[in-house]
Amino acid sequence: MNGLSVFRLLAITATFVAAGNAQADSSGKWQSSQEVYNKVCAYCHEANVAPVLTGRNLIPQYIQVIVRNGNRAMPSFRESEISDATLAGVIKLVSTSAPGALK
Amino acid sequence: MNAKRKTLPKGIAAGEFDKAIKELKKILGNENVLEDELRLAPYNKIMMPVPNDQHAPSAAITPASVEEIQAVLKVLNKYKIPVYPISTGKNLGYGSAAPVQRGQIVMDLRRMNKIIEVDPDLCTALVEPGVTYQQLYDYLQERKLPLWFSCPAPSAIAGPLGNMVDRGVGYTPYGEHFLFSCGMEVVLANSEVLRTGMGAMPNSNTWQVFKWGYGPTLDGIFTQSNYGIVTKMGMWLMPAPPDFRPFCIQYPNEADITKIVDALRPLRIAMVIPNAVVIAHTLWEAPCTPVKRADYHTGPGAISDAAVSKIQKDHNIGAWNVYAGLYGTKETNDANWKIIEAVAAGTGGKIITEEQSKGSQALQYRFDLMKGKPNLGEFGLYNWRGGGGSIWFAPVSQAKGSETLKQMKTAKDILGKYGFDYVGEFIVGWRDMHHVIDLLFDRSDDDQTKKAYACYDELLHTFAKEGYGVYRSNTAFAEKVAATYGPVKRSVEKKLKKALDPNNILAPGRCGISL
Numbered sequence A: 001m002n003g004l005s006v007f008r009l010l011a012i013t014a015t016f017v018a019a020g021n022a023q024a025d026s027s028g029k030w031q032s033s034q035e036v037y038n039k040v041c042a043y044c045h046e047a048n049v050a051p052v053l054t055g056r057n058l059i060p061q062y063i064q065v066i067v068r069n070g071n072r073a074m075p076s077f078r079e080s081e082i083s084d085a086t087l088a089g090v091i092k093l094v095s096t097s098a099p100g101a102l103k
Numbered sequence B: 001m002n003a004k005r006k007t008l009p010k011g012i013a014a015g016e017f018d019k020a021i022k023e024l025k026k027i028l029g030n031e032n033v034l035e036d037e038l039r040l041a042p043y044n045k046i047m048m049p050v051p052n053d054q055h056a057p058s059a060a061i062t063p064a065s066v067e068e069i070q071a072v073l074k075v076l077n078k079y080k081i082p083v084y085p086i087s088t089g090k091n092l093g094y095g096s097a098a099p100v101q102r103g104q105i106v107m108d109l110r111r112m113n114k115i116i117e118v119d120p121d122l123c124t125a126l127v128e129p130g131v132t133y134q135q136l137y138d139y140l141q142e143r144k145l146p147l148w149f150s151c152p153a154p155s156a157i158a159g160p161l162g163n164m165v166d167r168g169v170g171y172t173p174y175g176e177h178f179l180f181s182c183g184m185e186v187v188l189a190n191s192e193v194l195r196t197g198m199g200a201m202p203n204s205n206t207w208q209v210f211k212w213g214y215g216p217t218l219d220g221i222f223t224q225s226n227y228g229i230v231t232k233m234g235m236w237l238m239p240a241p242p243d244f245r246p247f248c249i250q251y252p253n254e255a256d257i258t259k260i261v262d263a264l265r266p267l268r269i270a271m272v273i274p275n276a277v278v279i280a281h282t283l284w285e286a287p288c289t290p291v292k293r294a295d296y297h298t299g300p301g302a303i304s305d306a307a308v309s310k311i312q313k314d315h316n317i318g319a320w321n322v323y324a325g326l327y328g329t330k331e332t333n334d335a336n337w338k339i340i341e342a343v344a345a346g347t348g349g350k351i352i353t354e355e356q357s358k359g360s361q362a363l364q365y366r367f368d369l370m371k372g373k374p375n376l377g378e379f380g381l382y383n384w385r386g387g388g389g390s391i392w393f394a395p396v397s398q399a400k401g402s403e404t405l406k407q408m409k410t411a412k413d414i415l416g417k418y419g420f421d422y423v424g425e426f427i428v429g430w431r432d433m434h435h436v437i438d439l440l441f442d443r444s445d446d447d448q449t450k451k452a453y454a455c456y457d458e459l460l461h462t463f464a465k466e467g468y469g470v471y472r473s474n475t476a477f478a479e480k481v482a483a484t485y486g487p488v489k490r491s492v493e494k495k496l497k498k499a500l501d502p503n504n505i506l507a508p509g510r511c512g513i514s515l
């Protein structure tokens, strides 16, 4: 058909690993709170970079404040990145999670 | 005046500001004009060693289109209110999402996040400012397109446009990001929309494939500047190589840097190694391993050389750790691999292949970055000192061994004087190197914060005296850094500013440019 098939041939041995088990999404809109967790929080909080959040019954308000304000080594996240409604979902997920449940 | 308002742009009366805000709300809708302290908080989380107040925004706006930006600029010109555009706003250690000067309105373009086009034949993309590398990665994955991009370490949360306009770098063969951009759309202060290069011509379909266009090539003046708001960027993508062979070479002694650079330079210039070679010091690797500083050093002051040696032995980390990759077919990589082996053997380095790297966090995130796979592994750096203080000191150096040792020693001495560790790496561009040092400090400790400021100041001026300039700077030091580059360049920049933004409303002070 076009150059693409040539690339496919070329890339026959190239490896492509999908990002985690989240449903991939490139629309620029988060599909779920789990997706935000996987593609933002988990890169640090499930990766030995930041404290584990799951299974700790963290208080929702506390998580909200930390995410919006940032804290020490934790960067802040703006509404334009994660809307209030989506963040509420992430907070619920995190605060009610069992240990290791969101990996 | 809005009773809750605490911060205003310099020289703007509260009543005037209120009027402007009202007009902005009419254009953008109430919810896209942020004024409350709580909603503005994420725009004021900085890592620099200066008070938050110095970089507090008066408001933030989140336009969704070029037309909205054009309308907003008319209002801002009328009231002479300055605006600070950000794209993904993750310029961490360089100013984050906060404005360069207190009181500027942040124009947050994160909502404009369309991947407008990916051409799989020509291997190009056209993106808006709010697109993240993660989003682009997902896009290519979903469509099973065998195309790679280059990204900086904070890849998952940062984006190609914001990174490119600050002339950031990454780790694939396309790592010098401005070099691999092709065509921009820019909204000028007077609301005109400029497309650079071939994009200037109506109906052109070569905007993303030929950079120069006709007459002067203007793209450069929209990077590290404040002459326009970039709303689209073309970028080149790399065909995924059939065979990718990342590797690390570890060296036991700090002084080895001389022979490492001299041995690798010819391979880099000849493109046997096509990507930016990173030469990372022990103390960059340790926090990303992760090693705890407190296990090796307690109390004030910089960590001792003896402790650094112990870390190397305990955790199998080199004094220097070279990262690079071979990108090609199996046959070409087999041939080039022999060269790499010979160079490592000849210089006393120990090769770690991808196979052998399994289980090492520090190696894994690097190997992923070398194929443009997003992660945030490098944020381990912030656990080293703790407290969220960081500024990057990143002088440019020639890719010559003698230069690196000299720069490293000078930096280490100055850092040590203020009680900070040398956490550094050299990123070999092509003939240059970015000597990137993360000045890590505990920002919750006033004394350390003051020392970090003084330390950066001394680093900057000592290096400048030797003729070494930084490739990029944090917003707190923008003016001082600009001054190190001499008066003529600055006067030209000012003339351009006057011509393009006579009311000085676009990010005045960014990179030291203002009227």
Ligand SMILES: Cc1cc2nc3c(=O)[nH]c(=O)nc-3n(C[C@H](O)[C@H](O)[C@H](O)COP(=O)(O)OP(=O)(O)OC[C@H]3O[C@@H](n4cnc5c(N)ncnc54)[C@H](O)[C@@H]3O)c2cc1C
Binding pocket: B085, B086, B087, B088, B089, B090, B091, B092, B093, B094, B095, B096, B097, B109, B129, B151, B152, B153, B154, B157, B158, B159, B160, B161, B162, B163, B164, B165, B166, B167, B168, B169, B170, B228, B229, B230, B231, B378, B379, B381, B507, B510
């Ligand atoms: C652990 C760590 C590792 C890092 N590693 C790297 C690295 O490997 N390489 C690297 O380059 N950086 C690195 N950085 C620095 C920084 O985080 C990245 O460069 C990041 O990509 C910049 O943020 P951004 O992409 O969100 O751009 P933004 O923050 O959106 O933009 C950066 C600046 O460009 C200007 N700007 C943005 N958008 C526009 C626009 N549309 N029009 C006009 N001007 C605009 C603004 O002045 C803005 O402040 C690192 C940071 C950390 C914390």
